[in-house]
Amino acid sequence: MGQTRRIADRYELSALPMPGGMGLVWEGYDIVLDRPVAIKQIRVEKARTPAELAVLVGRFRREARVTARIEHPGVPAVYDAAIDQNADSPDEAAELYVVMQLIQGMDLRDILAEQGPLPVEWAVAVAAQVCSVLSYAHAVPVVHRDLKPSNIMIDSSGAVKVLDFGVASALGTDTAQLTETGRPVGTRDYMAPEQFLGVGVSPRSDLYALGCVLYEMLAGRRVFSGTGDAALRHVHDSPEPLRSLRPDVPVELERLVLDLLEKNPDDRPTDAHAVHDWLVPHLPSLGSGTAPRGPSGLADPTLPYRTPLAPKSRPAVRAVPGPGRPAPPAALSDALVQEGEEEAVRLFEEGRFTQAAHVLEELLDQADPLDPRLSETRRIHAGVLLAGEDFRRALGAFRHLAAEATDGSDLREYRQHIALCLATLGEHEQALEEYRSLLPDAPHAEVVTLRQKIADLLLALHRASEAADLLRSLVSELPPEHPAAVRSRELLNRIRLAGGATE
Structure with a gap:
């Protein structure tokens, strides 16, 4: 995974730079806000004297501020203007960076x-x-x-x-x-x-x-x-x-x-x-539905005029080859897979979910999707997406894991995560169906939690009578001081105040 360089104690230069008009453009990562960024490094070697460097730094700051004032979606947002000084070599010229929105x-x-x-x-x-x-x-x-x-x-x-x-x-x-x-x-x-x-x-x-x-x-x-x-x-x-x-x-x-x-x-x-x-x-x-025929594989620049403010396209689901479908040869060593997983876990523990997911996706993109070594990588990847609240992609990742699961306890875990993602994304009917299907074989310790989640979804679907029946059964079966009983009574009171059935 290699050693990454950090500037201004916040931004990591995480990919090889590309030449830009006035220096280098890096793909980087903001460790504070957990997001990828573009980082432009301005060439300070143009300044031949300390006085020229002082002028350049002043203009750099002013121009970064002026650029940030162009509030238009067609201009990448300016997040920061960083001046990075090497603490070990204070006599060296500071390096100038503009941190911007990364455009794909x-x-x-x-x-x-x-x-x-x-x-x-x-x-x-x-x-x-x-x-x-x-x-x-x-x-x-x-x-x-x-x-x-x-x-x-x-x-x-x-x-x-x-x-x-x-x-x-x-x-x-x-x-x-x-x-x-x-x-x-x-x-x-x-x-x-x-x-x-x-x-x-x-x-x-x-x-x-x-x-x-x-x-x-x-x-x-x-x-x-x-x-x-x-x-x-x-x-x-x-x-x-x-x-x-x-x-x-x-x-x-x-x-x-x-x-x-x-x-x-x-x-x-x-x-x-x-x-x-x-x-x-x-x-x-x-609203004109027919797009002009253009180059295949390219985004159509007429779309913003034909369908302005259209919803963002749903993320593509990572494909898993089926029978008869050729898969690329596995090119990753055990050591590289282990290194990538350990790096992702480290980033995960630091709360850097976006970067952790990116590290794992690089591994998954390089390897044979059928490689059994990557089952744990996919499991970690799904967990990172869920922890980072990227519920749409986490849903697809857990569905793939559930489709491949052979262990019953793993399958239950994946299906619970699927239900959580569905509920969070507002797919209440599907989430309700998923939770109800988990209930018959649920261990005793999970039954109360599942019934609570089912009651919550029934309320979200405006099925107050069904929710009230379930909540009353929880109240009657549990000790009065049990947290689920306390919460169920609170919900029943809310239903009563809203005019729903509670008797």
Whole structure:
């Protein structure tokens, strides 16, 4: 499982970093709130003197605060800005980190590389969602400065997330001593002419970059590709009309893209609101059931417009191969399985349920699902999910365990957990059926508890008369001071006050 590094005595860097625009992006874990996070490490080596470092730290703090003010679901939430100083080497420069919401999805750069041009409705839906984000950011005001496909992600619900807000600004062109001489912040293939020339960046510079992204989504290629410096071509050359590359692009949409790509900022649309208004006629209507055919295996970015605020998809249940279904070879050693289970138990005992479940899921994903060594791993995994109150996934995990159980006492335990999960998730009828099926063979010590749970579920189902009958039987059978008898009398009084049957 390896040794993890901790910063600010709170965040663990739990996965290998990926390169980001201004440093490294780690997948991490917040040990206080028991949740995964994304951690961006800002490159402090750009500061060559203590004075430059002090400026950078001040700008870093300010920009992290400004970014946190962009309260929009399309911007990953900023949780913290951490400055990590090595206590053993106080003379070393502190490292700067932004701790953010971890987004699971696929970035637009990879989608375009794998799929090529997108359906018109998909491209419009992505651009419209980006416009919504930009309208909030520009009101702060924050200018992104580096909008491009790799900074746009589509998550599993089709929602678009705009990444890397504010980090580019923290090392912006207004701090020339912190950038390479003459090199503006941004990416040359998506950079507005005024940004490249260093004559002022504004919200309309972001709109130019959005035009580049929309052009690429529709054409399947960048605005200026091939030979020559892309940034210089953005300054001097006119883009090839979209409809000459893709005739099915509506005339009005091509006009919008070309307006966004105007060299003079004043000739572009006024703001992100205006761009969104242009896009609205090309978006799918509310409640339209037929989705445009798009790349298979990818989340549909038109979903937020066709079915806004739709419920979150139910989590996938971890599959167990049946007869005749090939299973992958077991590649895990006994030592690795033991190490993973011990690490998960340690995290569990520290109350770090999310991280414990992740450790076990890594084991289960690598191994043969039929490997008998993993039965205990699956049992621990189910228990971790239950303790972490992830009842939906715990329900699926315990159902799998119950289906495979050969020991009667284990099966009873799993079925009790199944009933608990069902009751907690509001599936009262199913929970009631499960508890009642456990009652005939229940050990004497469990009978009273099961009857109490059945009474509670009957009340939840507004079957007060049946609940009262069961509660009265508990009162009559148990000593008056028994906790179950005391609680049963209290419930009977409540039923009476509510006008239910108690006689």
